[in-house]
Amino acid sequence: MLAVVLAGTGLRAIGVLDDRRTGRLNALAYYVALPALIFTATYDQSVGDLLSPALLAGLLVVLFATAALAWLVHRDRWSRARRSVAVVQSYHSNLGYLGLPLVAATFDGEVTAIASVILGIVSLVQVPLTIVVLVGINDADAQVREELRQIATNPVLASLVAGLAVGEIGVAVPSTVAAGLDGLGALALPLALLCVGASLELDLPSVDAGATLSVVALKIAAMPALAWIVFSTLGVDPAALTAGVVMFGTPTAVSTFVYTTEIGGDEGFASLNVFVTTVASIGSLFVLIHLIG
Template sequence: MEVLGRLLAMLAVLLVGTGLRSSGALNDARTARLNATAYYVALPALVFVATYDQSIGDLLSTELFVGSLAVLFATGAIAWIAYRNRLSNDRRSVAIIQSYHSNLGYLGLPLVAATFDTQVTAIASVILGFVTLVQLPLTIVVLSAFGAAEAAIGRELAALAKNPVLLALIAGLTVGSIGVTFPGGVVVGLDALGSLALPLALLCVGAALQIDADAVDFEAVGSVVALKLCCMPLLAWVVFSALSVDRATFTAGVVMLGMPTAVSTYVYANELGGDAEFASLNVFATTVASVASLFVLITLLG
């Protein structure tokens, strides 16, 4: 019941963000400031605190790396086959990317940190790092292959090099590997900032969601929800079981890869010729439906 209560609270905060945006209380400028606080302050603090006392060798295993990427590419391949002869090009590209592109930063890591122990959170931070480095360029390539807009892969990769969350991950793993200690007060302060990551992220995600009920293609949206929230975590469960990873790695891998579609996919669809309205619907649907799917996953994982 505690897990269900936490997930329902997550949904409530998400819908509060949507309501504040609809009422005008959370306008573009305020949403941008809220987003910047989450992106540049809360999330990096959460990542650093989760990894600063851990060695990278204890967190990143070959099985975790290979398994995560195998699940990512397998889900993408299944989506490509499923949509190969369906939908228009602009919708097909969006359906494919939103079947595998997970919301690892804004929802995944904060939720794991709020639900599981520090070891699982640290491994989830590492998953956030290397999976982001793969799924983002892959998404740009897929959208560009179907769309009319040219890919800005170089620009996006340059932006990744300055990503504060990834920089915090590198800093945390470096500090953990060389054994530097930090004063307790600093750690407590960073931990307090990191605890703001989930509510801030949920408000930002809620404010970014847009939905036009009259334009919903229930079959197409339902198939994306099924691939993202059912197929992908099931594949993760099978792959990590086959690789015989330890319990913390298994938990972090399955939960992180079971996250809903990232809000950023809507942004990239809008920039690179995808169906932005369809992308927004899928983000909304997978995010809301993830309350049920994550409850099942977290309950099964204990």
């Protein structure tokens, strides 16, 4: 993971991955590889087998509890612009670009299928929550309706719905089609890592070690630890426990920098946190997967 992320950063530095080419890679990962991975993970599964009431409750508890903890930790600290970013980046996980591809590359099909459902459910909650937090703290005049409309047309959610629908109806997917989609899905992790590496920027003048460390501690340490406690307490099955803990152990999503740019917040601080949590999570995820595996 670290090698591919650094390769993406290096290719951007020498001009190979400029904005146009990085945009094309992002589109390939987001609109082709990731939806293919999600569909192949869920098209032969039943919704009831993947999503239990305990798992659903646990996902919501972990997400909102981490957001509330971030609010308490960061309240009345720094400027509004920096505080809003610190809160958002303490809970907003990189579930699509890193979480699901990493789970698919590491665990079996059952865990991957559950991780796909987790991606869909948590995305439906964390994206609107992030928009509300940024708008509320910054008193931003943003087009919230347009941002929320984009959620409804999200290809990740569309592929999840399609895969679960095929699984519930019992439609047979031809083996050649399944094999082709499986091959495309295998590209999700390397493409995502390259794009993340090409998108990372370190703005040294904006470095605030204390603020960034608090975000890192909440995102890649407190959140997966809380997930492990909550899912264990609720008694979810081992596959769901594994998928949930690893997905919540992912770094801050790159999209939080995009939302900060569009809606309001400290852009330099947002970019720094994405960079640091991504690099730090490579080590933390190795430990987490070893423990949970």
